[in-house]
Amino acid sequence: MTLNFLARHRSVLIYGASLAALLFLMKWLEWRFLIADYAVELYGGALAIIFTALGIWLAVKLMKPKVNTVFVEKEVIVKTNDFILDEQELARLGLSKRELEVLQLMAEGLSNHQIAERLFVSLNTIKTHSAKVFEKLEVQRRTQAVDKAKKLRLIP
Amino acid sequence: MTLNFLARHRSVLIYGASLAALLFLMKWLEWRFLIADYAVELYGGALAIIFTALGIWLAVKLMKPKVNTVFVEKEVIVKTNDFILDEQELARLGLSKRELEVLQLMAEGLSNHQIAERLFVSLNTIKTHSAKVFEKLEVQRRTQAVDKAKKLRLIP
DNA sequence: TATAAAATCACCCTAAAGTATGAGTGCAAA
DNA sequence: TTTGCACTCATACTTTAGGGTGATTTTATA
Structure with missing residues (x-):
């Protein structure tokens, strides 16, 4: 199931992970050269990633599979015996x-x-x-x- | 080729652009609300909601709905007076x-x-x-x- | 080739259906 | 009041159907 999910959304995950890594690097550099005044950005970035993932998970969970109902006609032959007096x-x-x-x-x-x-x-x-x-x-x-x-x- | 790439990854690009825009907004807000220390929780909460919604949107866009095909037999009554030997x-x-x-x-x-x-x-x-x-x-x-x-x- | 089932036919007898003739009663319409 | 029709019933007779028993031939299958 998870493997299946990973396989299907590989591009998204890779993109997301790359962006997260880049953000992290950016923040790390920023944090290394400055004091924790800029910790908010790191916090915000992590939050963004986490809640995006959460949103995806929720969507998957809640999404109902679409049901396609196909009607197959089956003929039932009924003899009409309704009698009407002439x-x-x-x-x-x-x-x-x-x-x-x-x-x-x-x-x-x-x-x-x-x-x-x-x-x-x-x-x-x-x-x-x-x-x-x-x-x-x-x-x-x-x-x-x-x-x-x-x-x-x-x-x- | 490039157009093809854009068409296929439209959702991803939109997501990326959104994230970038939000980061920019985050920076802008950070700079604007640098004095207001209480804005962090509000800021975090809004971020969570926004990115959850974004995640859901992304999932809906990317996920192909699973289609369950259900066959239902529907009886069609054919009335006839034609004799059919039993x-x-x-x-x-x-x-x-x-x-x-x-x-x-x-x-x-x-x-x-x-x-x-x-x-x-x-x-x-x-x-x-x-x-x-x-x-x-x-x-x-x-x-x-x-x-x-x-x-x-x-x-x- | 042997066997069983289907098809065919005969004869005897009884029951049921069908035909012919006649009669009586009740009811509605002219 | 009379008439015609529907309903009911009887009797005698003829024809057809139905039941029983038996036999032979034909046909299909194991």
């Missing part, structure tokens, strides 16, 4: 509320008998309704009715 | 190519007889395949098989 088609075909109900349950895979039980009616009633549904959808069997109803968006 | 589910259930074929035609509303004709096989073959499909899907009737297969994304 009221217009429903009206056009003239399917009654009950007929649609039977069709829906048919599509869910219920047998006629099961649908009858679900709706609290007799099996005959269900046969009647499904016959009517087939007639209006112009189909021959439940699988055809379901397929067509899905395509016409009558059921989800 | 190969995994298909494999899990162990549906054969032929079985899936029969299931698809079943969902289209074809009777067993019609499917047989379409695939150039006998009605018995279709019954066998559909029986196998029901077994693997754990259902009892074609409408149930179709409903489940759609939900499992085996058929569109």
